[in-house]
Amino acid sequence: MPTLPPAMPGMPLSEVDTPALLIDLDAFERNLKRMADAVSKAGVRLRPHAKTHKSPIIGQKQIAHGAVGLCCQKVSEAAVMVEGGVQDVLVSNEVIGARKLDRLAALSRQARVIGVVDNPFGVSEMAAAAARNGTRLDVLVEINVGASRCGVDPGGPAVELAQLIAREKHLRFAGLQAYQGRAQHFRTIEERRTAIDEAIARSKQTVQALKAAGLSCDIVGGAGTGTFELEAASGVYNELQAGSYIFMDADYARNKRADGGPYDTFEHALFVYATVMSMTQADRAVIDAGLKTFTFESGPPEPIGFAGAVYERPSDEHGNLNLAQSNVRPALGDKVRLIPGHCDPTVNLHDWYVGIRGMDGPAAVVESVWPVAARGAVF
């Protein structure tokens, strides 16, 4: 059951209840435009990943900026996007199980739905579900481009799987899923380039082998916010799947540009707003945001305006700002804005986005309150 929202449109920022997930709408809109410009200039398509935002409202804004559709990570996430009016959705990993496949096939009667397989069992199960539901599904073959998570080997094994798909009456072979997820957070441009050069080579080899077998790839999809410029310039990837660019988390900002500076093509646009709730020690402020407000696998959140302060020792609903190295001393009840370490799973903890206009100015105001509509859509 969704919680009551922490704000209403028109409220000043300072009145937003905490902890709340804030979008800096100005920065968010600049991020949307920068990515739209980059893909347009590169002559490739954008199919941004909705697992970042889980919101058809945000997805529609991406489509209004030229995106051809969305990626989703689960069938239930795709269902929320289609129900929110999105007409073209790729579920970008393997779907196993008749209940999920039936839902996927049924969705394809309302929108273009693209599935992904990496084994013959997946092909026959997906074909059976499409047949049961009287529909035809577009299918990508996922290839292992170096991350060694999912995906068949490139070249021959991928061609064999594509041929299986092409023989199924209720499936249509639509191309390759070729995402190198691990490369996104490699810190130096050299590491990222090495990994993506390998991914490009594997994809190119597979596209050529498919062509030799008479199969063409409408989609060669992959790329994330950390590497998309490399895939965009590859000549083989034609659909980029970056998602985090709209929000930019603390971890992505630790990537380095070619000149060694911090990765700043996009701005931080997602924050958690928290309140100082206890201050019984001189060098520490306890805030009302812990393990149920952020996730920590990519490091702690970073407080804004507290130079030297470090967020540490999270418990369920508390976090400690260690102020030993900071000159800032907040008062009880003060509100603090923090940049999440990892946006996607942090968004998934919240029911509501609070959109703020003029975030850094004196008149910062709530402009929008949007549901995180696909929160919890893990099925």
Add this chain to the structure above:
Amino acid sequence: MPTLPPAMPGMPLSEVDTPALLIDLDAFERNLKRMADAVSKAGVRLRPHAKTHKSPIIGQKQIAHGAVGLCCQKVSEAAVMVEGGVQDVLVSNEVIGARKLDRLAALSRQARVIGVVDNPFGVSEMAAAAARNGTRLDVLVEINVGASRCGVDPGGPAVELAQLIAREKHLRFAGLQAYQGRAQHFRTIEERRTAIDEAIARSKQTVQALKAAGLSCDIVGGAGTGTFELEAASGVYNELQAGSYIFMDADYARNKRADGGPYDTFEHALFVYATVMSMTQADRAVIDAGLKTFTFESGPPEPIGFAGAVYERPSDEHGNLNLAQSNVRPALGDKVRLIPGHCDPTVNLHDWYVGIRGMDGPAAVVESVWPVAARGAVF
């Protein structure tokens, strides 16, 4: 918006959609009874923490087993419990901000509601909210018993705060909040005993100083699943706040008993059910449960029935079972049960509990589907 449930009552376990949060109802009921017996034998009260389960249905079962009420960690969590019929709720940490305090005070018109303070600002704000809402709130003083998170110093500073409360017409001093959270996961009994001896000494000293000032403590509350036997035998704590005992996570099982064996007073009763969705490498199975299904701050989940297998490299919706040290080789579509590393924040990711009867037998069946009603209640 809650997701569709992953199961319906009557389904065999094997048909439950994944990833799903399973309760082994038999083990859960044994855990309920064991704790009820332990507190009854010790002659103390139980006020279990609802931050573990976030479900008034489960809270009511605890009350039916003798609990005097529940603890909650946030006002919005308390609201869900009161709306679910729970008549006595302690919000076991500081509540700062007029909006939250108004909600707390309004709740106290429907049920007994107890607040906690650790500073004079908190006292005056809580008194003002109670006055605005025409009610009177019971209030505990939180003392620092060694965890150094929230809480005033024991003795004199606690007495001063209690006297402030006693002078407020709309507040009533009700005792002490004295929780040693850090001690819960100390691995050896010696470490836990040292920490809780200190907490007992600080609490006792404060109770005596309050008595000398003419103030008595109806409630001296604290304790968690890792240490409750020590507080129960202390002669000063009279209300135990353990919560995790109903489910037992992988991390609590790493605590040692006095004889060095694993802590096994309670059984694992909470699991995540997942599906093998990709198997392209010989020594690895990819399952459909990652960072949006578990939290990882207390270590990875532990797969059952896969001796030697290790869950590693979680991404948003994937996890890898490394099978290099295991002889088990699952097939695509096989379902796997895992023990979460840390129950409370893992529960908070899910919309539904699927209650299973006869979990380990051939006729394991879905008996109940309960909402995680206060999921996301961070306000």
